[in-house]
Amino acid sequence: MKNTDTRSTRGLLFPTNGEVTSVVLSPSKFALPEELDVSAFFPNGAISIRLTHFPPSWNKLNHDWRIFVSRCTEHAPKNNSIAKFFEHEWKGNIIMAKCPSDVARWQRMPYIMNSEQSIAKELLERYAYF
Secondary structure (H helix, E strand, O other): OOOOOOOOEEEEEEOOOOOOEEEEEOEOOOOOOOOEOOOOOOOOOEEEEEEEEEOOOOEEEEEEEEEEEEOOOOOOOEOHHHHHHHOOOOEOOEEEEEEOOOHHHOOOEOOOOHHHHHHHHHHHHHHOOO
């Protein structure tokens, strides 16, 4: 089924099974656009942080990103994606979602280019270096 929500965006899912994949994320029906529904990937809830600048230079990013991580990792399985890319142990899924810099001008972001995938991985490594 095609996603027709104009408030949808793409994200990169770093799942526990080790296969990084692209996912479509949308807010719940009555939620604000930036309140993306990630409940399918985080059964015990998620917490997130919005990334607006690239460390260590702190240059402004063309698009903001939001990192979602499991709220409760105590019983979560090891994340093989993170182990593979960063050689670091992490538990539970991680999503890197591409967001507009200005929420008032939220627009559909239907894809993540290959270069943006590299940026997302670099941001994840620098911000969440565990």
